[in-house]
Amino acid sequence: MNSVVVNGILSGLKEGNKAFVNGQAVNFEKIHKQRMETAVKGQNPEVVVIGCSDSRVPPELIFSAGIGEMFVIRTAGNLVGQLEMESISYAVDHLGAPVVMILGHSYCGAVKAAKDGSAPYYLKATAETIKAAIGDESDQKNCELKNIDVGVKKLLKNELIKDKVASAELAVIGAYYCLETGTVEFL
Numbered sequence: 001m002n003s004v005v006v007n008g009i010l011s012g013l014k015e016g017n018k019a020f021v022n023g024q025a026v027n028f029e030k031i032h033k034q035r036m037e038t039a040v041k042g043q044n045p046e047v048v049v050i051g052c053s054d055s056r057v058p059p060e061l062i063f064s065a066g067i068g069e070m071f072v073i074r075t076a077g078n079l080v081g082q083l084e085m086e087s088i089s090y091a092v093d094h095l096g097a098p099v100v101m102i103l104g105h106s107y108c109g110a111v112k113a114a115k116d117g118s119a120p121y122y123l124k125a126t127a128e129t130i131k132a133a134i135g136d137e138s139d140q141k142n143c144e145l146k147n148i149d150v151g152v153k154k155l156l157k158n159e160l161i162k163d164k165v166a167s168a169e170l171a172v173i174g175a176y177y178c179l180e181t182g183t184v185e186f187l
């Protein structure tokens with residue numbers, strides 16, 4: 001996948017986010033068409049999104065994406081473990097998605113809990129994974145950015161992803177969503 005294709009996908013994402021921020025109406029006609037087409041022809045998503053489960057960060061909405069456009073995996077703190085890695089691998093290998101995005105966000109409760117050491121017992125692995133990524137950083141946004149960065153680096157260590165990036169079939173990017181403004185910053 002050459003950089004022209006990736007740049008085209010990125011500008012599509014930026015435009016979709018702009019439409020969302022500007023309150024542009026959702027194109028249900030397009031979505032209806034996509035539903036019918038993908039049901040018959042199968043899916044061919046362009047972007048794999050690893051986002052936070054936070055209900056305020058729904059990927060398809062914030063990028064004005066329809067059906068069949070995004071292959072989405074969500075966990076608290078936008079983390080990638082073994083099960084998530086298998087889903088990502090399926091999307092990039094079997095479905096041929098050319099872009100993988102780790103999407104972090106402001107006011108991330110998982111990051112805050114890991115930073116403050118206030119995570120409940122059932123978020124133990126989540127908090128430990130984030131804490132390992134952020135170290136002693138105390139600024140919330142810096143922690144969120146570090147967590148995205150470490151997530152991107154982790155993906156790039158995966159053999160399948162590494163090979164696809166090396167042969168320019170795949171791009172792995174980080175992005176940061178601001179809850180108040182609705183804007184996505186590409187890192």
Ligand SMILES: [Zn+2]
Pocket residue numbers: 052053054076077078105107108109110111
């Ligand atoms: Zn979050």
